[in-house]
Amino acid sequence: xxxxxxxxxxxxxxxxxxxxxxxxxxxxxxxxxxxxxxxxxxxxxxxxxxxxxxxxxxxxxxxxxxxxxxxxxxxxxxxxxxxxxxxxxxxxxxxxxxxxxxxxxxxxxxxxxxxxxxxxxxxxxxxxxxxxxxxxxxxxxxxxxxxxxxxxxxxxxxxxxxxxxxxxxxxxxx
Amino acid sequence: xxxxxxxxxxxxxxxxxxxxxxxxxxxxxxxxxxxxxxxxxxxxxxxxxxxxxxxxxxxxxxxxxxxxxxxxxxxxxxxxxxxxxxxxxxxxxxxxxxxxxxxxxxxxxxxxxxxxxxxxxxxxxxxxxxxxxxxxxxxxxxxxxxxxxxxxxxxxxxxxxxxxxxxxxxxxxxxxxxxxxxxxxxxxxxxxxxxxxxxxxxxxxxxxxxxxxxxxxxxxxxxxxxxxxxxxxxxxxxxxxxxxxxxxxxxxxxxxxxxxxxxxxxxxxxxxxxxxxxxxxxxxxxxxxxxxxxxxxxxxxxxxxxxxxxxxxxxxxxxxxxxxxxxxxxxxxxxxxxxxxxxxxxxxxxxxxxxxxxxxxxxxxxxxxxxxxxx
Numbered sequence: 001x002x003x004x005x006x007x008x009x010x011x012x013x014x015x016x017x018x019x020x021x022x023x024x025x026x027x028x029x030x031x032x033x034x035x036x037x038x039x040x041x042x043x044x045x046x047x048x049x050x051x052x053x054x055x056x057x058x059x060x061x062x063x064x065x066x067x068x069x070x071x072x073x074x075x076x077x078x079x080x081x082x083x084x085x086x087x088x089x090x091x092x093x094x095x096x097x098x099x100x101x102x103x104x105x106x107x108x109x110x111x112x113x114x115x116x117x118x119x120x121x122x123x124x125x126x127x128x129x130x131x132x133x134x135x136x137x138x139x140x141x142x143x144x145x146x147x148x149x150x151x152x153x154x155x156x157x158x159x160x161x162x163x164x165x166x167x168x169x170x171x172x173x174x
Numbered sequence: 175x176x177x178x179x180x181x182x183x184x185x186x187x188x189x190x191x192x193x194x195x196x197x198x199x200x201x202x203x204x205x206x207x208x209x210x211x212x213x214x215x216x217x218x219x220x221x222x223x224x225x226x227x228x229x230x231x232x233x234x235x236x237x238x239x240x241x242x243x244x245x246x247x248x249x250x251x252x253x254x255x256x257x258x259x260x261x262x263x264x265x266x267x268x269x270x271x272x273x274x275x276x277x278x279x280x281x282x283x284x285x286x287x288x289x290x291x292x293x294x295x296x297x298x299x300x301x302x303x304x305x306x307x308x309x310x311x312x313x314x315x316x317x318x319x320x321x322x323x324x325x326x327x328x329x330x331x332x333x334x335x336x337x338x339x340x341x342x343x344x345x346x347x348x349x350x351x352x353x354x355x356x357x358x359x360x361x362x363x364x365x366x367x368x369x370x371x372x373x374x375x376x377x378x379x380x381x382x383x384x385x386x387x388x389x390x391x392x393x394x395x396x397x398x399x400x401x402x403x404x405x406x407x408x409x410x411x412x413x414x415x416x417x418x419x420x421x422x423x424x425x426x427x428x429x430x431x432x433x434x435x436x437x438x439x440x441x442x443x444x445x446x447x448x449x450x451x452x453x454x455x456x457x458x459x460x461x462x463x464x465x466x467x468x469x470x471x472x473x474x475x476x477x478x479x480x481x482x483x484x485x486x487x488x489x490x491x492x493x494x495x496x497x498x499x500x501x502x503x504x505x506x507x508x509x510x511x512x513x514x515x516x517x518x519x520x521x522x523x524x525x526x527x528x529x530x531x532x533x534x535x536x537x538x539x540x541x542x543x544x545x546x547x548x549x
Binding site: 045 | 205
């Protein structure tokens with residue numbers, strides 16, 4: 001049991017940074033990202049014995065993170081997500097360390113206008129750099145669904161953040 | 175790595191380290207023991223309370239805008255308008271939707287993309303004194319980015335390179351004719367009255383001195399590793415980039431004042447973000463003025479007289495100076511609140527923008543283009 005727990009601690013030590021970054025991109029909010037990661041860690045800890053003996057903890061925790069993100073948002077009303085769109089979190093802009101803050105905020109604002117699934121597809125494809133097949137695996141959906149969600153996301157960005165849409169098209173589609 | 179990767183990575187750097195392994199282990203043990211005594215219903219409640227307890231300790235940062243008062247004799251000499259009237263941009267027969275993306279300093283020329291609801295049939299549109307043209311730029315999914323007062327426009331499309339990968343290509347459009355700009359993976363952001371164009375080539379900041387010129391790669395100031403965007407070129411040849419880069423007309427890179435991120439440049443005025451709010455910088459004096467928290471600093475446009483058009487924190491559009499502001503209301507009351515602004519004329523009295531509208535059925539998202547005339 002102790003070995004199992006140490007194995008989990010080591011896995012989390014190595015993977016928590018990347019998981020945290022994905023959670024932040026998915027939610028755009030530190031509190032929500034904290035909830036998302038903690039929920040995934042609890043599920044991971046619950047299955048660690050089995051996963052450590054021959055499963056793929058990496059694939060499992062990624063699946064949990066994306067699935068929980070999409071399903072948590074599904075439970076909210078459409079109205080609530082519309083209200084959230086207007087509230088862009090403030091960021092300090094002082095100093096060189098905050099370089100690029102405006103474009104980051106533009107991305108954050110654009111991501112907030114996508115549905116959770118569209119947002120998840122963008123993070124998988126353009127941040128994690130996964131193929132459509134691997135993105136489909138992580139989301140538990142078909143490749144066709146990944147393609148269509150990417151296309152819907154692109155359609156929104158063309159209206160709301162055309163500069164980001166151009167950057168997306170550099171890599172994707174057709 | 176593409177530029178979108180770069181921006182996403184840059185955003186991801188704002189993430190903290192979330193989660194607590196020991197708490198997760200404790201929760202998992204608790205769940206196991208609860209399962210053992212077959213009281214499964216309360217398990218998720220216990221987990222949820224742990225999670226809430228964790229996030230409750232994070233303080234919210236206050237917005238502390240250090241607003242500077244406008245100078246007694248403001249350089250804005252013109253009378254600030256009293257009202258702006260919105261109208262939908264006329265579209266060719268058969269189209270209900272379209273997104274305006276660029277306009278010229280006089281407000282005579284505008285350009286954008288028509289949206290018939292089918293991605294394969296989206297096409298560019300150009301308005302010249304209200305007359306609609308339907309040009310055919312090279313490449314896939316072309317988008318206009320800027321126009322000068324002679325009606326010369328620039329934009330970017332995607333094309334397949336020799337390896338079959340989709341890459342961007344930049345072009346120039348004047349008198350109905352397209353010319354592809356030189357340079358690999360080129361993107362054009364802006365053009366000034368002299369026809370000097372700025373953008374990026376292979377993700378590096380670039381300037382084309384004229385439409386036929388080889389791109390000139392601009393050097394970055396010390397301490398800036400990656401350029402995220404080149405936003406604009408002024409009439410004296412100064413060029414604006416993110417992060418906080420201002421190139422002098424001779425191409426020498428400099429920095430904007432610490433704490434100010436620039437977004438748009440016009441006649442020595444720069445709009446942008448400072449102290450977490452919309453702000454403007456007067457390059458003649460070096461003075462940064464906060465727009466009293468009226469505007470968020472995410473996107474903004476500036477006229478030649480220093481008026482800033484942007485989005486307020488609730489997502490509505492505004493025209494603002496440090497002391498005045500005016501709502502840019504949608505033409506119909508039931509129009510959705512979110513969208514973006516595309517251009518502002520030199521006199522600050524013609525502003526173009528787009529409202530996004532959800533399709534009632536399905537995942538569609540349509541653009542309604544609007545022009546405000548202010549007087």
